[in-house]
Amino acid sequence: MEKIRDAILSGDLAAVGGLDVPDHYRAVTVHADEVEMFAGLDTPDKDPRKSLHIEDVATPELGPGEALIAVMASAINYNTVWTSIFEPVDTFGFLRRYGKTSELAKRHDLPYHIVGSDLAGVVLRTGPGVGAWKPGDEVVAHCLSVELEHPDGHNDTMMDPEQRIWGFETNFGGLAEIALVKSNQLMPKPAHLTWEEAASPGLVNSTAYRQLVSRNGAAMKQGDTVLIWGASGGLGSYATQFALNGGATPVCVVSSPAKAEICRKMGAELIIDRSAEGYKFWSDENTQDPREWKRFGAKIRELTGGDDPDIVFEHPGRETFGASVFVAKRGGTIVTCASTSGFMHQYDNRYLWMHLKRIVGSHFANYREASEANRLIAKGKIHPTLSKVYALEDTGQAAYDVHRNAHQGKVGVLCLAPTEGLGVHDEEMRAKHINAINNFRGI
Template sequence: MAISGKAGVMSQLKEIQEAIVSGDLGAIASIEVPQSYRGMTVHADEVAMFDGLSSRDKDPRRSLHLDEVPTPELGPGEALVAVMASAINYNTVWTSIFEPLPTFKFLRRYGKLSPLAKRHDLPYHVVGSDAAGVVLRTGPGVHSWKPGDEVVAHCLNVELEAPDGHNDTMLDTEQRIWGFETNFGGLAEIALVKANQLMPKPAHLTWEEAACPGLVNSTAYRQLVSRNGADMKQGDIVLIWGASGGLGSYATQYALNGGAIPVCVVSSPRKAELCRKLGAELVIDRSAETGEGYRFWSGEHTQDPGEWQRFGAKIRELTGGEDPDIVFEHPGRETFGASVYAARRGGTIVTCASTSGYLHQFDNRYLWMNLKRIIGSHFANYRESWEANRLIAKGLIHPTLSRIYPLEETGQAALDVHHNRHQGKVGVLCLAPEEGLGVRDERLRARHLDRINAFRGA
């Protein structure tokens, strides 16, 4: 995908980078937007490359490519952003291993919507659903943002032409996840977003710290705090699976900030320690080394209710005899039966993902006879994302960044997440030449530095 005038493109990107790093943001409007940029892509002609392999054996380092791609046309209500940093989410892992289906099917469907949407239907897909950077240009009709604004992007791409989304934009018939179901995502030097994806960058954070909360922080906010999710209240006991992970680490913080009582479920002593650093007191390490070693499945097709009961007894031992009011679910197949069993009578199981498998099995007697509820929760609307970002900006919720990779090593970063070798979030530097840049409020940062760095090196 070589683009002519490569030296000129590199010069323009360098000029943009230098203006941002020096803080000369007023110069951004006068710098010509490059005709191309580098982005992490998957290729449509490679979707069969992992056929016959198990999910775990599919290697994102083979499928993710650093390509030079044309800068997309800027449409009404859109913005081009110079991306200083991004982050890895499970949807990038899924994209890279072409599961549960190749994302090119999403791009083709989107491309049929309108001539402008046709831009997204390409033989390559620039991936990534997080970004922190600076606005380069805005399209017609954008009045809230201008070139030089420091921003983060949430990942809801929504058309809002149908009535369905005007109470909750997540219900819009043309709602998509940017960088997963659309093209021109954030694991790149430039990204294309809708202007209503933009939010102010938290001033006390570096570019890489600001990039990492977006998707997971907003998802956890809606799933746990919002009325569209579990509507958590003070005193609720909240069972949190994967409580030190990219999603669970934010759920743990929201439970603690909201006066709830988190019961954090993790899979190693190191992860248990991270939960305690966040302030959680009730932690279940379900790894075999601790002697707990919960095995909810006795075979490929058979769950073990005795293990559900043993798990429920452990929860009641920690809580003084109480069952969870809310179960924060995202592993899916492996844990869902236990989650339905463990929730209290009248309790809520709220689910936003299925990282261990989409086909859930549970004993419905525990659901219907005990009047429990299952709620599906998917990302967040703009208002929920804005509120979640505001809490980051005020230093009430903190990034859980553990490790950072250069853009060229995105494949390795995705492999680490795929194999669950990470804690919290894994960041990626895009245009930022090094870590530690972009802090504008040193005083606020100094007040929260220990919490900001809680996951670093984990």
């Protein structure tokens, strides 16, 4: 790995293809024999630092249509947190089911799971049938893994019955020195970004793009009013940028003055600090309070000059979903991609059917959508929201901080890159956008 890293750092990328790929590499894993380690604990008390391991693992066999990537940097997503605390189920069930689908997929069914659904790095090897990429190419990877052996996946690959999230529902993820990906996960690394900056947008940027911009999601248009929950967070920070960049008006919901200031730095003007306003959408754990929905809707109209949201960008789930359905305008869209506060949603269906609203489910993105989202990053239209970077050895702490929501934007992890700040090729473009690139740093 040292020779590979040194070649990449020296800029001798043409030499990478001639170097031996090691039999083993360091990776972040969870273990199948530890899935009960947090039994009986409440979710907040489950500690990723105890379940995430740094260890040497065997380099997987390279199959057709695949590539091995030397990972310079990766990032933490909530799916890594879920994997680390074995909620809502342990991920070894995913690996067992995948392993049964083909002889090649059996490689993924192991007693350890290499996690991580983001990366920026350099192609080491490509398998048979790969023509678009070669050793030495600098790349980022999106996390959609598909087989495309069923007709349902050939209009929108997210509809493939064998669609999985790499590094969560497959093995050999990005929090490692080497990762195994399908070649149709790869995209060019933006030249003006460092390794850690380039690694951080992948999952959340693509997810927000499909959810908000794509015709498969809310199909946002110029002039739309978009209510964005958690607007300074990993997903919301990209939704806020897409709204601003696409001629819409974001109404950013945050939970502190510091988070409100982040939204202002991105260019948003309409901001609701839900903590300061004291919204309590639930009067107890079983009963919602419609009066609080109405108070929330009145605040939105106060800020917008009387407009209700055309689109509600939902991901908190249970805690906020009733309010989201209520405040969306007549004929509006509530688009959801997650349920971080709980999966069992409750809402008053009268406000949905009588006001002709739509609820749209959205999950990650297809290759075209991920590529378009990455292209906007590469053009400097959308910017990384990286706030802090950890060493690979400290991935457990990074996941712990995300689990406790003690972060803003995205949290990065250095894998082969020895320090931050490496990998930039377009210094002129970087200088043009440096303030926006650094909006979240140090927060």
